Amino acid sequence: MKEKIEKIQAEINAYTIENTANLEAFRIQFIGSKGSVKELFNDLKAVPNEEKRAIGQLLNALRIEAEDKYNLFKAQLETTASATSKLDFSRPGDNNEIGAHHPLSLVRSEIISIFSKIGYSVSEGPEIEDDWHNFSALNFAPEHPARDMQDTFFIEKGENEMALRTHTSSVQVRVMENSTPPIRTISPGRVYRNEAISARAHCFFHQVEGLYIDKNVSFADLKQTLLYFAKELFGEKAQIRLRPSYFPFTEPSAEVDVSCSICNAKGCNVCKYSGWLEILGCGMVDPNVLEASGIDSTVYSGFAFGMGVERITQLKYKVNDLRLYSENDVRFLKQFKAGI
Numbered sequence: 046m047k048e049k050i051e052k053i054q055a056e057i058n059a060y061t062i063e064n065t066a067n068l069e070a071f072r073i074q075f076i077g078s079k080g081s082v083k084e085l086f087n088d089l090k091a092v093p094n095e096e097k098r099a100i101g102q103l104l105n106a107l108r109i110e111a112e113d114k115y116n117l118f119k120a121q122l123e124t125t126a127s128a129t130s131k132l133d134f135s136r137p138g139d140n141n142e143i144g145a146h147h148p149l150s151l152v153r154s155e156i157i158s159i160f161s162k163i164g165y166s167v168s169e170g171p172e173i174e175d176d177w178h179n180f181s182a183l184n185f186a187p188e189h190p191a192r193d194m195q196d197t198f199f200i201e202k203g204e205n206e207m208a209l210r211t212h213t214s215s216v217q218v219r220v221m222e223n224s225t226p227p228i229r230t231i232s233p234g235r236v237y238r239n240e241a242i243s244a245r246a247h248c249f250f251h252q253v254e255g256l257y258i259d260k261n262v263s264f265a266d267l268k269q270t271l272l273y274f275a276k277e278l279f280g281e282k283a284q285i286r287l288r289p290s291y292f293p294f295t296e297p298s299a300e301v302d303v304s305c306s307i308c309n310a311k312g313c314n315v316c317k318y319s320g321w322l323e324i325l326g327c328g329m330v331d332p333n334v335l336e337a338s339g340i341d342s343t344v345y346s347g348f349a350f351g352m353g354v355e356r357i358t359q360l361k362y363k364v365n366d367l368r369l370y371s372e373n374d375v376r377f378l379k380q381f382k383a384g385i
């Protein structure tokens with residue numbers, strides 16, 4: 046009799062109840078009127094009188110165990126059922142917020158795609174740059190003011206002095222050092238200058254550099270390339286004008302204005318009533334720069350240009366506070382969802 050009780054106890058313990066069907070089967074097998082626990086109680090009659098008391102106690106304990114297990118699982122299954130029934134499946138779901146591309150990324154992508162149509166590749170260089178690539182190879186004289194601590198973030202002293210690049214023109218040098226003409230490339234990237242942060246200046250911003258080196262490249266090629274770019278970016282009606290300027294790495298150099306797309310060149314407060322907006326600097330690559338990067342300036346010539354991505358974004362999206370670009374205010378960023 047004792048063995049029988051232990052065997053059934055083991056069966057009860059091993060029985061897994063996962064759903065109401067299991068629960069009912071458990072009840073029938075063990076505690077129902079024909080269940081095995083009930084049967085044991087019937088067998089009790091045949092047990093000798095002196096053992097009845099002890100065996101009876103064991104049987105009672107077994108019955109309680111079986112009933113407890115049954116009640117526990119019954120309660121558990123009922124609570125899960127009522128939790129599910131409280132769900133309202135007809136309720137509209139919460140919309141997942143979809144992110145937006147950053148306006149600077151949108152404009153950078155647009156610039157890349159405009160130039161890729163005329164065969165320009167994309168090249169990148171390091172943001173931590175040495176003096177050679179950021180200044181010397183670009184024909185900056187040793188006493189040039191841009192090398193001053195006030196403009197440049199130097200990050201290591203001593204012989205190995207490095208700096209955060211102040212412009213993406215450094216990538217020009219790296220590309221020329223590592224490839225042979227013809228070269229047609231643009232270099233988007235982040236640049237750093239030691240400026241106090243305000244609506245009009247920031248200590249980091251973004252540029253896209255352009256470089257074209259081949260035999261017989263002329264200033265007319267430069268003008269036509271920039272006119273194509275301005276029309277792609279601002280629309281077919283866009284016009285450009287070039288004003289003479291100075292950069293150490295180009296000769297001759299120019300600054301380029303595009304006709305104001307906001308007022309159709311009639312004059313507004315954005316173009317300061319001139320009808321023109323400055324968008325980039327450019328020029329013919331100085332022979333000194335070609336030679337410094339290992340390119341024979343008697344065989345090859347080329348042009349370069351550099352533009353600020355924030356500046357173009359400001360003109361395209363009329364965002365005129367530079368700080369907005371890096372504050373990560375979702376109310377600002379959300380407005381560019383349509384650009385995806």
Ligand code: DAH
Nearest residue numbers: 212214326327328349350351
């Ligand atoms: N590197 C210049 C700057 O940061 C921009 C620039 C001007 C780049 C003229 C050029 C260029 O390639 O030809 O202000």
